[in-house]
Amino acid sequence: MNTKNIYLDQVGFLPKGSKRAVLNFPAKEFAVTDAAGQEVYRGAVTHFGTDDISGVDAYVAEFDELQAPGTYRVQAGGVTSASFTVSDGAYDGLFRDLCKCFYFLRCGAGLSEEYAGPYAHGACHDTLAVPFADPEAPGIDVSGGWHDAGDYGRYSTAGAVAVAHILYAVRFFGNLKDLTFHIPAVPCDHGTLPDILAECKYELDFLLKMHREDGAVWHKVSTRYHAAFVMPEEDKGQLYLYDPSSMAAADVAAVFALAYTVYKDYDAAYAERLLAAARKSHAWLQAHPEPVLFKNPPDSGTGEYGEWEDISNRYWAACALYEATREMTYLSEAEGYTAFLEQPMPDRRWVPSLTGMGWAPVSGLGSMSLLLTGEENDLISRVRETFLKAAADSVETATRNGFGLCMKPTDFFWGSNMELGKHLMILTVANLLEPSEEYRTAIQRGLDYLLGCNALDISFVTGNGERAFHNPHLRPTAADDVEEPWPGLVSGGPNAGRQDVTGKELPPNLPPMCCYLDKVESYSFNEITIYWNSPFVFVLAGIYEAMKQ
Numbered sequence: 001m002n003t004k005n006i007y008l009d010q011v012g013f014l015p016k017g018s019k020r021a022v023l024n025f026p027a028k029e030f031a032v033t034d035a036a037g038q039e040v041y042r043g044a045v046t047h048f049g050t051d052d053i054s055g056v057d058a059y060v061a062e063f064d065e066l067q068a069p070g071t072y073r074v075q076a077g078g079v080t081s082a083s084f085t086v087s088d089g090a091y092d093g094l095f096r097d098l099c100k101c102f103y104f105l106r107c108g109a110g111l112s113e114e115y116a117g118p119y120a121h122g123a124c125h126d127t128l129a130v131p132f133a134d135p136e137a138p139g140i141d142v143s144g145g146w147h148d149a150g151d152y153g154r155y156s157t158a159g160a161v162a163v164a165h166i167l168y169a170v171r172f173f174g175n176l177k178d179l180t181f182h183i184p185a186v187p188c189d190h191g192t193l194p195d196i197l198a199e200c201k202y203e204l205d206f207l208l209k210m211h212r213e214d215g216a217v218w219h220k221v222s223t224r225y226h227a228a229f230v231m232p233e234e235d236k237g238q239l240y241l242y243d244p245s246s247m248a249a250a251d252v253a254a255v256f257a258l259a260y261t262v263y264k265d266y267d268a269a270y271a272e273r274l275l276a277a278a279r280k281s282h283a284w285l286q287a288h289p290e291p292v293l294f295k296n297p298p299d300s301g302t303g304e305y306g307e308w309e310d311i312s313n314r315y316w317a318a319c320a321l322y323e324a325t326r327e328m329t330y331l332s333e334a335e336g337y338t339a340f341l342e343q344p345m346p347d348r349r350w351v352p353s354l355t356g357m358g359w360a361p362v363s364g365l366g367s368m369s370l371l372l373t374g375e376e377n378d379l380i381s382r383v384r385e386t387f388l389k390a391a392a393d394s395v396e397t398a399t400r401n402g403f404g405l406c407m408k409p410t411d412f413f414w415g416s417n418m419e420l421g422k423h424l425m426i427l428t429v430a431n432l433l434e435p436s437e438e439y440r441t442a443i444q445r446g447l448d449y450l451l452g453c454n455a456l457d458i459s460f461v462t463g464n465g466e467r468a469f470h471n472p473h474l475r476p477t478a479a480d481d482v483e484e485p486w487p488g489l490v491s492g493g494p495n496a497g498r499q500d501v502t503g504k505e506l507p508p509n510l511p512p513m514c515c516y517l518d519k520v521e522s523y524s525f526n527e528i529t530i531y532w533n534s535p536f537v538f539v540l541a542g543i544y545e546a547m548k549q
């Protein structure tokens, strides 16, 4: 940490975007050089000082004026940065890679060499699953969907949230539907589905299998314990379906209602099936007004995805169903949950509010459905104000450190990069409500952090950036014989909680941003999940759209 470093976004910048590098040593001036080593820009360095997230005594180099397309490096004090590009398509490869990861995480059919190259593998987890609570009952086919993460579990709430991030991006921003990332074509009413919708359909089809005839939704399907580090097709343990939860019923109802609004233009029959299933789960929720929470049963140990409340989930379902059908009962139901969501509760573990966004709090997704209605009412104006207020808070937080990063010390827990994704999604929505350069700059700084402008000098996206992390806690990557993981995987990121044994390898009292190891064993720092990739699909779709204007 004592070496002289120049931290910056190792992928690059859009020509009209704000551009910054951070030096951890004093310098008066910096230069930007092109691929031929020629100086193309020179500017003054300003001293920011030390902050409480990184511990870096930051010196800032800004070069917004550099707009000519090219590949560059920043130089100062005899130090040369990683390279980066300036171009209208600076994030094209990243955008495709982030989306293609969902294909690489597909469970069930196996990945062919045509689409997966060296990461091809055989069919997996396609045996029948039995209820954990009643293992003698007939087996059920729940094959398909995406592996959740570094493990091979498939969890209904996590899957619904990841699909939703992507489908909200499709609803808000046109560009995502034009993105191609080489996956098998899926026919629809008028030709083939856009790649992004074909990929989301793979998970939605699985969620339809997790959705029961009575409207209940199995909380998860997995083996009893996590598999060893083997390829997916070698993980042959019995698959169990774990008890339904109200969070699963609500999240799945919500994502089906949202998906209905997208797929109705492509595959009318499929869309109707989704909406009917959404209504059925909603009816099941109405018949179960008390929370049906989930805890791992004794003698089992895969991902729990436990939540302490289900109101944010019920709110999301009601809002999404309202947006899909415009039936007033759903809107009044949603309004009914807001007293709980909006109450001040400083000591809450997961604070939902109207902007809640994570794998557990999902009220922010419901609020996005309300914004998509284009209607005006009291609830929608409160939603708008809450998003703008949260975005303003992020802008303010970003002034407190040299990285211009909208993260507080308390944001660096397990999956901190999703916390970053949450802030950037809120800023992206705020920029739709009231376009502002302040919001766009905060989004850019957040992307910069993810892509290398951080105290670790690491890009948290595999294959994107000269110094990208490359040892994700991801079973296929650890078990295959390919040197590099596939590109586009987002690491969980720094975690001051250090919940796995490798945390002890780091010195105590590190600033939160430095609590990270690029080690395969480090699941609390360096795992990947579908819902850590999906927020950045939303954010990139948004930044491209915003910078076009």
Ligand code: G3I
Residues within 6 Å of the ligand: 148, 149, 150, 151, 153, 302, 303, 304, 305, 348, 349, 350, 351, 358, 359, 410, 413, 414, 415, 497, 499, 523, 527, 528, 529
């Ligand atoms: O939200 C609170 C925050 O308010 C508080 O300040 C902070 C400090 O303690 O904690 C925050 O809660 C954290 C929570 O994640 C937030 O999402 C918990 O500490 C943290 O332990 C919890 O970690 C979760 C982890 O499972 C352990 O339960 C991760 O979010 C979650 O992504 C992860 O999920 C696993 C699956 O179970 C299995 N598959 C892989 C996946 C990723 O590692």
Ligand code: 9MR
Residues within 6 Å of the ligand: 149, 150, 151, 226, 302, 303, 521, 523, 527
């Ligand atoms: O690989 C598992 C990862 O997906 C989970 O997030 C993590 C926490 O539940 O657990 C990992 O599995 C470890 C297990 O919990 C304990 N034995 C070692 C496993 C691999 O590191």
Ligand code: ZN
Residues within 6 Å of the ligand: 106, 107, 108, 124, 125, 147, 152, 232
């Ligand atoms: Zn599988």
